[in-house]
Amino acid sequence: MLINQKNKLELKSVLSALFQMAVLLVGIFWILDAGARAMGYQWQWERVPDYILFFDEGQWWPAELLEGFFVTLQISVLSMVLTLIIGLCTALLRLSRSVVGRGLAFSYVQLIRNTPLLVQIYLLYFVFGPVIGLDRFATAILALSLFQGAYTAEVFRAGLSNIPEGQFEAARTLGLSRFRSYWDVILPQVVRNVLPPLTNEMVSLIKNSSIVSVMAIFDLTTQGRNIVSEMAMPFEIWFTVASIYLVLTLSLSGFGAWLERKFSIQSQQK
Numbered sequence: 001m002l003i004n005q006k007n008k009l010e011l012k013s014v015l016s017a018l019f020q021m022a023v024l025l026v027g028i029f030w031i032l033d034a035g036a037r038a039m040g041y042q043w044q045w046e047r048v049p050d051y052i053l054f055f056d057e058g059q060w061w062p063a064e065l066l067e068g069f070f071v072t073l074q075i076s077v078l079s080m081v082l083t084l085i086i087g088l089c090t091a092l093l094r095l096s097r098s099v100v101g102r103g104l105a106f107s108y109v110q111l112i113r114n115t116p117l118l119v120q121i122y123l124l125y126f127v128f129g130p131v132i133g134l135d136r137f138a139t140a141i142l143a144l145s146l147f148q149g150a151y152t153a154e155v156f157r158a159g160l161s162n163i164p165e166g167q168f169e170a171a172r173t174l175g176l177s178r179f180r181s182y183w184d185v186i187l188p189q190v191v192r193n194v195l196p197p198l199t200n201e202m203v204s205l206i207k208n209s210s211i212v213s214v215m216a217i218f219d220l221t222t223q224g225r226n227i228v229s230e231m232a233m234p235f236e237i238w239f240t241v242a243s244i245y246l247v248l249t250l251s252l253s254g255f256g257a258w259l260e261r262k263f264s265i266q267s268q269q270k
Contacts, residue, residue: 006083016218023161032235034204041235043235044236045236046194047231047236048064048233048236048237048240051063051064051065051227051237051240052240064227065220065223065227065237065240065241065244067218067223068220068221069220069244071217071219071220072206072209072220072248073218075137075141075144075209075212075219076205076206076248077215078141079140079141079144079148079205079209080202080205081196082141082142082145082149083144083145083149083152083201083205084152086145086149086153087150087151087152087201088152088153088156090105090108090109090149090150090153090157091153091154091160092156093105093155093163094106094153094162101230105153109150109154110145112147112149112150113150113151117208117211118211118214121140121143121211121212121214122214124139124143125139125140125143134240136215136216140209140212140215143212144205144209144212147208147220149204151201151204152198152201155194155197155198155201157193158194158197159190159191159193160190163189163190167185167186168186170185171185171186192263195259195260195263196256196260198256199253199255199257201253203249203252203253207249207254220244224240224241225238
């Protein structure tokens with residue numbers, strides 16, 4: 001009975017949020033349309049689908065925006081994986097007994113967090129990338145991973161610091177190795193505790209991926225800029241690009257919320 005009542009309250013909350021979002025979107029579009037009319041701008045929304053999909057030789061083909069979306073998605077997914085690895089390794093070094101390890105991890109975090117991402121991209125692309133033989137795609141992934149990894153490391157470090165010492169002692173009592181202790185006992189608890197801020201970092205990574213367009217990578221932002229430079233329809237293209245990014249980030253946020261809810265239910269059952 002209580003569960004049904006809780007579900008009803010959650011459903012009402014979701015519907016209320018959706019209604020408020022719909023009202024907000026209608027208001028924004030009304031303001032934009034009024035501004036465009038005042039400027040004498042003619043909307044050309046009917047041309048936007050041609051830059052997403054086109055039909056040729058009996059089948060549908062991805063157009064510029066969809067191709068850019070796939071590149072952005074590929075960069076984001078690969079960067080996420082590398083970001084989690086870098087963040088976790090850095091957090092473990094920050095909490096290790098090694099003075100050298102702690103110093104290296106601290107220096108990395110401070111250096112990355114206190115310099116702009118755009119400067120880091122330029123340094124990797126024009127200086128370090130050619131030296132170590134990285135192409136522009138690999139350089140983009142490395143730049144995003146190093147930047148976001150510094151912030152993710154602090155998230156993991158906070159999660160590891162909040163694990164009671166008794167959990168480590170219990171793992172040692174069971175005879176687990178250091179690796180198995182972290183993999184089977186510590187990390188599942190850390191992931192459950194840091195899931196909300198970790199999701200925020202991954203959302204930030206997707207948004208920051210648009211900056212790699214300065215490296216002439218044909219991601220979603222670059223394709224949008226190319227279309228705008230060729231066609232006189234900046235509003236329609238940039239609104240479409242922004243909407244695609246919004247769908248990506250909202251999908252990731254929703255997935256994170258689903259995981260958080262799933263972990264919460266599992267912990268209640270235990």
